[in-house]
Amino acid sequence: MLDSSSRKNATTDTALILYAEISPAQKRAAQRGVQAGQLSRIAPGIVSSLPPSDWPALMARERLRVLAALFPGAVLSHRSAFNGGQAEDGVIHLTNNSKRTAQLPGLTVMLWKGPPPAPGDTAMLGRELYFPSLPRLLLENLQPTRGPNRRSVGREAVERRLLDTCDARGEEALSQLREQARALAPSLSLEAEFKVLDDLVGSILGTRASQLTTPEGRARTAPMPYDxxxxxxxxxxxxxxxxxxxxxxxxxxxxxxxxxxxxxxxxxxxxxxxxxxxxxxxxxxxxxxxxxxxxxxxxxxxxxxxxxxxxxxxxxxxxxxxxxxxxxxxxxxxxxxxxxxxxxxxxxxxxxxxxxxxxxxxxxxxxxxxxxxxxxxxxxxxxxxxxxxxxxxxxxxxxxxxxxxxxxxxxxxxxxxxxxxxxxxxxxxxxxxxxxxxxxxxxxxxxxxxxxxxxxxxxxxxxxxxxxxxxxxxxxxxxxxxxxxxxxxxxxxxxxxxxx
Structure with missing residues (x-):
């Protein structure tokens, strides 16, 4: 949560006022500003002095503040986490305590019901919005998904990330990543996803028959590996x-x-x-x-x-x-x-x-x-x-x-x-x-x-x-x-x- 000094500074910029960041007195003052027409309501708990045409850019710029204020305790997840926290086609995915969709100017927030922050997940900007650990990120992106807004990047993308990790940090780091995922999977109810991850890592390390499908993976595990x-x-x-x-x-x-x-x-x-x-x-x-x-x-x-x-x-x-x-x-x-x-x-x-x-x-x-x-x-x-x-x-x-x-x-x-x-x-x-x-x-x-x-x-x-x-x-x-x-x-x- 923000301390009292942060709350005091939160209203110095009326371009974006988040009720979750301000004191009750400041919140009442902001509500009076809305009634007087000096501020406009963007969404529940968000007001701004900017015209509606500026709201999509404002949401993009202050995305993390907004998400932390609206969905405290949420974890950036699935393909959004895989891409480093960026929205993709105006959609961002979060894991929270319920499944629903929220619409903001220029941004669709897909919320998925799932576990709260786990060991290894880190707070972003000192707020109650978390970025997942690499083991959690990979496990979540192996979850099956359907529909137009697919939440997971899928097996091939995870395979490429594992190959890149091995190239950048070595086989020992990849083995450690697998063990971290093994310990984490039960608490996330992702045991089936860990089985897939385990097979991929074993294939890369050459400890089991290859199940890799990407060109890079086939090249690495060929009888005569190639680039x-x-x-x-x-x-x-x-x-x-x-x-x-x-x-x-x-x-x-x-x-x-x-x-x-x-x-x-x-x-x-x-x-x-x-x-x-x-x-x-x-x-x-x-x-x-x-x-x-x-x-x-x-x-x-x-x-x-x-x-x-x-x-x-x-x-x-x-x-x-x-x-x-x-x-x-x-x-x-x-x-x-x-x-x-x-x-x-x-x-x-x-x-x-x-x-x-x-x-x-x-x-x-x-x-x-x-x-x-x-x-x-x-x-x-x-x-x-x-x-x-x-x-x-x-x-x-x-x-x-x-x-x-x-x-x-x-x-x-x-x-x-x-x-x-x-x-x-x-x-x-x-x-x-x-x-x-x-x-x-x-x-x-x-x-x-x-x-x-x-x-x-x-x-x-x-x-x-x-x-x-x-x-x-x-x-x-x-x-x-x-x-x-x-x-x-x-x-x-x-x-x-x-x-x-």
């Missing part, structure tokens, strides 16, 4: 790729020398993107001329690993497998690529989560299943540029290994292009930010357009050079600002633009 949200993202990209005609320039490196030069530049820039930075002539010396690099042996082998897979046909033409074979394929490719870095586990899928900035990649326990499920989408996308983009994004977004994922993703992409006789793609240093920004837009906002546009742009750029003479190609790329770092200071141009 359902990532799978939906891959399919969304596939839809865009199927519907968009893509530029696909033919391979321009037709001689053995040109292919070696192209593979060198592909590897050089791919490693530079990932922070393995060498002067291009220095890198050329140890990649193409075999000069040893005593001071940076591991970095030089990173470039050699990508160079080898970009040049050797057994790697350069190896398209991404679909389904379970992709697991052995990627492990073998990574083992070869990173063979000189035993500290990163060449060929071994990650065991710790990895992230880049605000993007957290697929969890280690879901890597295998996600790769298997995602690569099954590949055959539905046209071979060549479209399939190359999807294959690259799958590997990039799953990030299956501790290190080397970006380089691996670009090798996978280029293998899809080489397999159809198309030009491979080089991502130069100056294009790094645009390339990564487009990946972030796809990963975080599910916006495929920037990624597709960026890859088409750089595909055209790559195909504009003649790779027969490496000195000439490096000079042309330098003139096109390929080796620059700042997109704010430089613009990436093509050889035709440069000559004009």
């Amino acid at each position: 359902a949200q990532r799978l939906a993202l891959f399919e969304q990209l596939a839809v865009a790729l199927r519907a968009t005609p893509l530029v696909q320039p033919p391979a321009v490196a037709q001689t053995e020398a040109a292919r070696a030069n192209f593979a060198f530049l592909e590897s050089y820039f791919s490693n530079f993107i990932e922070g393995t930075e060498f002067d291009v002539q220095h890198a050329r010396a140890f990649v193409l001329q075999g000069q040893p690099i005593a001071e940076r042996p591991k970095d030089s082998h990173d470039i050699l690993g990508v160079y080898r897979q970009a040049l050797q046909p057994s790697w350069a033409l190896q398209t991404l497998a679909s389904g379970e074979p992709v697991l052995a394929q990627l492990r073998a490719r990574h083992a070869d690529q990173m063979q000189e870095r035993p500290e990163v586990g060449p060929g071994e899928f990650k065991v710790l989560a990895n992230r880049a900035g605000n993007t957290e990649f697929v969890a280690p326990q879901r890597v295998r299943g996600t790769l298997v499920q995602a690569t099954q989408i590949l055959p539905s996308v046209p071979a060549g540029a479209a399939r190359a983009m999807l294959a690259m994004f799958i590997v990039s977004e799953v990030h299956p290994f501790t290190d080397g994922n970006g380089r691996l993703a670009r090798l996978v992409m280029n293998a899809e292009l080489s397999a159809v006789g198309a030009c491979r793609i080089i991502v130069p240093t100056l294009f790094r930010e645009e390339y990564l920004d487009s990946l972030r837009a796809l990963s975080r906002q599910a916006d495929a357009a920037p990624f597709m546009a960026a890859m088409q742009k750089i595909h055209r750029w790559t195909a504009a050079f003649n790779y027969q003479d490496l000195d000439d190609t490096i000079a042309q790329m330098a003139a096109c600002n390929a080796f620059e770092r700042s997109p704010a200071q430089f613009k990436l141009i093509t050889p035709s633009q440069n000559s004009s």
Whole structure:
């Protein structure tokens, strides 16, 4: 209840006067204001100096005060509690000592007969309106419901909340939540609802046969768990790729020398993107001329690993497998690529989560299943540029290994292009930010357009050079600002633009 000082302040704003918050003398004064036409009666126990047109907004703004005043001791319940206390379509649900419906301006209050506040329920705004504990909230939302104003969100929504809880707080927290619900259910007469909750938690924790029905739940409890949200993202990209005609320039490196030069530049820039930075002539010396690099042996082998897979046909033409074979394929490719870095586990899928900035990649326990499920989408996308983009994004977004994922993703992409006789793609240093920004837009906002546009742009750029003479190609790329770092200071141009 409000103390005397709160009662005194309650009438300072005549926009909303709640009789439950004021003293008897103040209440009589308010009633005289109604008789004099200075105040208007909104509902029993509520008056206001505002015109009726303002009442819906007033009820929305002061919803909790109003509910506490009209229904003291009520518990915010069912779908209203599940949504954090917000009204849904102008309806809010409360558990009280009777079942009825109350109409307020812009708000319908559905009251359900049920238990009073229980241990764990908390008072809201210091008033006699309570928010339920999480166990009570979940149990109530498993109650069967019918009619247009369904009070419960139902089993699937509860399943998703349990999955989110497990992801956010861990399996031990989910187990504790179940035990709290077990202790609470008898006092709420929700034993049947607890049986459903118990089955859902057991399914998530893997202690019983799965009874989960949501895509996220099926993904978690599959024999090979996968990331359902990532799978939906891959399919969304596939839809865009199927519907968009893509530029696909033919391979321009037709001689053995040109292919070696192209593979060198592909590897050089791919490693530079990932922070393995060498002067291009220095890198050329140890990649193409075999000069040893005593001071940076591991970095030089990173470039050699990508160079080898970009040049050797057994790697350069190896398209991404679909389904379970992709697991052995990627492990073998990574083992070869990173063979000189035993500290990163060449060929071994990650065991710790990895992230880049605000993007957290697929969890280690879901890597295998996600790769298997995602690569099954590949055959539905046209071979060549479209399939190359999807294959690259799958590997990039799953990030299956501790290190080397970006380089691996670009090798996978280029293998899809080489397999159809198309030009491979080089991502130069100056294009790094645009390339990564487009990946972030796809990963975080599910916006495929920037990624597709960026890859088409750089595909055209790559195909504009003649790779027969490496000195000439490096000079042309330098003139096109390929080796620059700042997109704010430089613009990436093509050889035709440069000559004009």
